[in-house]
Amino acid sequence: MTELACTPGQTVGPFFGLALPYPRGTGVVDDAHPEAVRLHGTVYDGAGQGVPDALVELWQPDGAGRIPRVSGSLRRDGAGFTGFGRAATDADGCYGFTTVTPGSARTPAAPFFAITVFARGLLNRLFTRAYLPDGDLDTDPLLASVDAGRRATLVCVAESASGRPIYRFDIHLQGPNETVFLAYRDDRR
């Protein structure tokens, strides 16, 4: 089959705020949802400074591991779980989502939040995974292939709180704790 040459990426630039963030973009579920959890963190540059003009996108299965097929992320009306969220970082580089814990249809399983990062100064988007800390991490092919010293950059930190689970996932674009970013192999199955 003829292979077309792909269109290169370019930086999201400094002015995406006029188009990409949208109302309730960070609220994949409502705060009142009985299974609501918090996923938050900071995007850091190579000097350890928060990146105030980054954009983080979230994509995930629902709590049972089902892949959402529901539209309506841009105009949420509470009907159905779309699995998609978008958060611009604040002046300190912080982002946050209200969502549910991703499930997995498999056992053993290491569920994760799929994350895309964009920023001014970052010439193409970066993909990563934010694994749940209580998953079967030893069984995961990616985690097994990653240098032990870098594995923790792919795993959320569970923060203690009364009631609602909170996961922290900091993203280091560069530096001693640089996050593991991914290149997907072609899916030819």
Place this chain on the structure above:
Amino acid sequence: MKAAPGSFASQGDIAAEIAAIAAEYQRTRGPVGQDVQPRLDYPPYRSSALRHPKHPLVSVDPEEVERCAPCFGHRDVDPLDADLTAGHPGEPIGERIILAGRVLDESGRPVAGQLIEIWQANAGGRYRHHLDQHPAPLDPNFRGAGRCLTGPDGTYRFLTIKPGPYPWRNHRNAWRPAHIHFSVFGTAFTQRLVTQMYFPGDPLFDLDPIFQSVVDRAARERLIARYEHDLTEPEYATGYRWDIVLSGARRTWTEL
């Protein structure tokens, strides 16, 4: 915005850095190469210095969730969102253009029913954004953001005005070529693309480190739309065509 290191480089300094990287690429990879994406570490773009990973990307087989993409539909997008000249009391200033094309995967299959978002400066080169300090006028009749869903054959169409070039602070007297930002989803999470579309014949191409960060010439030229007279509307708007090809993913929804 904090001045980046190297703010005081001249355009000549930046052009020399760009030329040196291009020459090194030609020498080591030949005229047609595989470097189809921008270099994340591209020193002429000063802001990339602290914002690119130094470790290589880790190759991974996509999991099920990554082989799928978020769904968008008519709940998300109003057909009027594709007309950036509408929604205000008057017409925006500038050259009215129709911008159309198709979103395809690498096998040439259309990406149907997916979300495209665009944003851009006005005709004077000014963004409606609090961080844009360029002393060009804002246009009360132009916001500069639009959305649409691709059709069953992957087509999209926007009506807007041609953006102007604008100054930025990468180096002294730096100007970006006129461009429109595009955000595109595919049928898989792995295909996510944010990029910039340029206009043919822009004299600023050779001077711009963001455009030149795609070091392969053929790949870089895929960011340039082409003028297409058949897209124009008589007495109303000129037309540009730009097709988008998303990398990765070999399956479509129907094959799941």
